[in-house]
Amino acid sequence: MISVLIPAHNESGVLRECLDAVTAQTLPVDEIVVVADSCTDDTVAVAKSYGAVVVETEQGGKAASQDVGLSYVNGDVLICIDADTIIAVDAVEKLVGELEAGADATCANMLPMPQQRGFWVANRRFAYALGRYWWRWCQAEVGRLMVLSGCAYALRTETVRSIGGFPGKLITCDMDLTWSLYRAGYKTSFCHTALAYTYDPETFKVYTKQMRRWASGFFQNFQAHRGHVVKSPAALLVVGSLLLDLLMLPVTYAFVVLLAVHDPGRLRWLVLSIAVHGVITTFIASRTITWKQAIVGFPCYWIANWWNKAIYFWTFIREWILGRHYASWTGRQGRATVVAPMSRRRKIGLITAAAAAALVVADWHAAAADISLPDTVILLLAIAAAAAFSLSFHCTPRYLTLTSCISTAVAGGLALNRVPVDAVWWFALTALTVGVVGAVLAYLGEDTQIGHQGGAAYSSAARLPPLARMNAMP
């Protein structure tokens, strides 16, 4: 028996076409369960008109809604679809075929809706088409598909029940589910023959917001499942290769700039490598989308890819270095964006690491420049402190205090290095001390600012469990 589970929040505008596709499958589904989560539109009426089992709930999240719906599912095969997704007419047949062939869970290949146009959609269309016969194939081949695409995937009902339902603690629940399945010993596959069309972001703002969430989910996921990743060579390969490319980003930027400055003639090799990349990837993408879409899509994809990597790189710093986790995002539903503040322990660790690094550099600098070690240490400590604080600037509202303190510290440190020991030297030492102490106190103070919202709501809401917190936000 095949069941389809669709979580929906005010999706009446798109749910009808989603259900049209579900009811027109070559392999008919036996049951449709729609979870109407906090709906204020006619989602319920639309779902009922298709004979779906409708569960009305107030969960405020996708995974929690799916969990509620799971208890209403009677089928042994479960197809999970987003309400803004249209599956191809044979998608269920293909997905079920994969499960019958031995996979514990499988997913369809996504594509943007055919009628969607624009730079960001062309980029996404190309990326999905390329992934179909390249990256996702590679991941599936080594046994660790990075993510069962949340918009359309299938698994046995018993499988998801055996891991305690749909995990919903992280910002991207589909990736969390995928890696929870790996941890439980289940195997996934990539059903590239099943296609699912979904609404992709059309503007820079919405695209960036989505990438920010995906990037945050990526790092949260591998922090949560790190125990499994380090034990599994396949997982290490899939996650490590992506991290390597990400961390190479600044190196690549530096390399291109240096090349342009010192030996512009060699930039032709860079252009040549981009051209080769373009020809190969355009050919691969053209197996899924039209030649025109592939040719137009490549430059969009190539440019957007740098933006994606920049977002991922910054998110890497925020999630893993600063420990500021993206807890809630502002989607179509209008939830507040919540980014958790840095812990005091993390701040102290960051200062200590910066100071230790400064000492090492100071020692090296003193030996190389033949100046006194204390002078160099003082100077570099001021600079390192400034760097550490700058890195954390994003997480505190005390901009004015921090700017004043850091400026004082840096000015004091610079003056110390340039004047003999006299009254001015003591003044500079005082400035450095006051600046550093002031900045540390401001830095270690309680954060009251959150993400893009005014901060007042956070301090009380943060103590609530995640779902209650989402509901409590304005």
Place this chain on the structure above:
Amino acid sequence: MYGHSHTGIGALVLTAAAAAKGGIGYLVRVIASSRW
């Protein structure tokens, strides 16, 4: 990104590993299915 695509040395390593695994798997299937 997010599992759909990435570029660089890591991507080449992943591609090589998948191709090697797929190639070995293919050879094993061919050998196993051959009538010697």
